[in-house]
Amino acid sequence: MTPLPTSTARPLRRDSRRGLAQAQFANSVGDGAYLVVSAFYFAKVVGLPPAQIGLGLTVGWAAGMLAGVPLGHLADRRGPRGVAVALAVATAAAVAAFALVRSFEAFLLVACLYGIAQTGLSAARQALLAALVPPAGRTAARAVLQSTLNGGLAVGAGLGGVALWLDTPAGYTALFALDAAGFLVAAALLLRLPAVRPAPAPATGSRLGVLRDRPYALVTLINAVLLFYMPLLSVVVPLWIAGRTSAPSWAVATLLLINTGGVLLFQVRVARRVRDLREACSSVRVAGLVMLAACAVFALAPYGWPFLLLGAALLVGGEMLLAAGSWEIGFGLAPDDRQGQYQGFFGTGTAVARMLGPAVLTALVLDGGTAGWLVIGAMFATAGAAMAPAVRWASARSGSAEAT
Structure with a gap:
């Protein structure tokens, strides 16, 4: 099979689209089960106290955050398909190793391997998608993969619920x-893609040019703030309830x-x-406002639990608007020959939200009550409004279409 060039993506073939979606579904089913049962497993079977579980997972995602850019750069220079396959296999090894750990030291080591492999795999996959899909179709293709991901997570969560009901080490x-x-x-399916x-190494400048791209760093920071919505339904709202x-x-369970x-x-x-940077910035701006509304409604939950349902509906609306806008921004501002390292850097926002979000948001809500919810909502609205000026700065530096 003749390799495709990284600089000019061809139209995504039907079998390539199917392969990307199938690979996404294959690992997301297991991920859904892992998310549901992992904390119980580490506590009941391995015997780790909650503080050590939290510390280990935090350190693991921190390691992943640091490794995202170098592994994305590796995907650019060695080819995103091969790197994605290798990292999918590495993630499988890490998950299997979790079933064997019986000490905190071993758990910490495996958590770092898991965080590094998962973060690098995400960057390599994004680079592969960018190479296979023309710019105008990347956001739509990413949306299909996100829908597939959620379908797989739902199936996996159901299997996890059965395991919790059985409550056995086996x-x-x-x-x-x-x-x-x-x-x-997933590795086998990715290997079947073109x-x-x-990409050739840059003739001048830093090999990891994204680390010197201050406008892109600002865009990534704003996106990271907006991604703090991630622990709301899994951690903050259950504690509020x-x-x-x-x-x-x-x-x-209904909210999830x-x-x-x-x-x-x-x-x-x-x-x-969302078809260009202008529409992407508008989508992110509206997402921040919708998330503000969701937080305000969640604050009313003590007056009637149906407010929780409305809050969850608003939150998922904001999540989808943010996702569509951030995908277009993350891809659109990145050079074609460095998509891997740029996607690796952009993806650090997810690791930051997973590391800091639960502690920060829980403290605000449980200590501040209604005022805490409004502070969180204002943070989302402010970040959403700040995205357009940041993208204008970044697009002026990169030559992309200007956002308004």
């Missing part, structure tokens, strides 16, 4: 094996269902409205 271990197998299947010719409302315990179902059904439609 049941938990089986799901770790399922997650590892899913990444191996190869991409590695338990401590401040009379909502039934199954309300948490609204979120995954909303993305699965509507993300592609939302992404179709």
